[in-house]
Amino acid sequence: MALHPQIAEVLRTLPAPPDGPLDPVAMRxxxxxxxxxxxxRLPLxxxxxxxxxxxxxxxxxxxxxxxxxxxxxVIVYLHGGAFFLGSLETHDHVARALAKESGLTVVAVGYRLAPESVFPAGLQDCCAVLRWVADGHANGGVVRWDGATLAVVGDSSGGTYAAAVAAMAHDDGFDRITHQVLFYPSLDLDLDVDRYASLRENAVGYGMETAGLKPFNAFYLDSGADPADPLVSPIKRTDLTGLPPALIITAEHDPLRDEGELYGTRLREAGVEVTVSRYAGAGHGFVQHFSWIPDYHRAIEEAGEFLC
Structure with missing residues (x-):
């Protein structure tokens, strides 16, 4: 279907991006x-x-x-923002909605950002907080995890981190993650426009454009993140067996749609329980920016149902 009319109307009002190099400080x-x-904000x-x-x-x-x-x-929530944007504040509404719809405690992570912090600083922060959450002694009982559900959830680049954290935990023998939820994840930072049809089909006119992927991800890649590394591009991991059950949410008009859906296929082929849901009429970032539209708030409800 066409881009949802309410999303299209908002996109028409946005100014053209400024010329010249991206300025992380100004953009933040x-x-x-x-x-x-x-x-x-939603009260909790x-x-x-x-x-x-x-x-x-x-x-x-x-x-x-x-x-x-x-x-x-507990949900350990990792915000998006191309590894250099986003914060506890910009994604506060997403974390609140996840808590409400799941009934679970959410711990949102204010991980270090590129380019000020080089790879793998942000990823290390996410992994370390996961362990902190699971260790009642370390967190002083403030989290109050019940020892049952422990999920990693992320949107966009936060989805990259969530997938990488799940893999790192598995490799380290930390088997306590029960679920992973990836909202329109960025899973292949190789950025070859011929690798996935969605990079061409959704290249222009849907919010995030294919031409913008390289400059937005450059801060992360220039900080030492190698696109060939499965911790940077989780879809490049050869053995996906033993990873936690996954819900992967994709958007019809997202350049990253196909890599998310392929990752779901590869997980399923490895014996992992997977649900892949494509949201019609949506573009990249719809959970962060357009969850006020009932059709797209449904993605957060779906995550809550998956986690219960």
Whole structure:
């Protein structure tokens, strides 16, 4: 189907991107300026900013508890932003919605960003927070994980990290991850436009454009991330057996659509339980930017159902 009319209307109002090199500082400031005021956000039982003291150093996290239960399952949420954008603030509404729809505690990770922090700093932060969440002694009981559901969830580049974290945990013998949810993940940073049909079909006019992938990912790749490394491009991992069950959400008009769906196929062929859901009329980033549209809030509801 065509791009959803409400999404198309919003895209028509956006200014053309500025000429010249990308400015991470200015782009982050512009993102932060669009954050919903605190008093207009979805209320939850508890939202707590704290610091995870981990083997990777001190990592800022935000804990969202939807109910006053003694313990619960936990989602470790990794925000998107091409590895150089995004924050606990810009994706606060996504974390709140995940907590509400799943009934689980969400721990959002304020991992280090490129280009200031070189690879694999951000990925190490995500892995270390996962271990911190699972270790009640390390986190001082603030997370209150019940020892059951432990999910890694990420959108876009956060989906890259979620897939990589699941693989690293498996390789390290940490078998406590029960689910992974990848919203329109970036899984192949090789960026060969002939590798996936969606890179050409959705190249222009749907928000994120194929020509923008290289400059947006350049901050990460120039920091030492090798696209041939399966921790950078999870789809390049040869052995996917033993990974946790996955829900992969893709968007019809996303240049990254086909790599997400191929990853789902490869997981299934490796014996992993997988659900792949393509959202018609949507483009990349729809969970972050357009979940106020009921058709697309459904993706967060679907994640909640998958995790329960």
């Amino acid at each position: 400031a512009a993102e932060e300026s669009q954050v919903t005021p605190l008093d207009e 039982n508890l939202v707590l900013d704290t610091t995870a003291r981990t083997t990777s150093g001190d990592v800022p996290v935000r804990i969202y508890r939807p109910t006053d239960t003694e313990t619960s399952g």
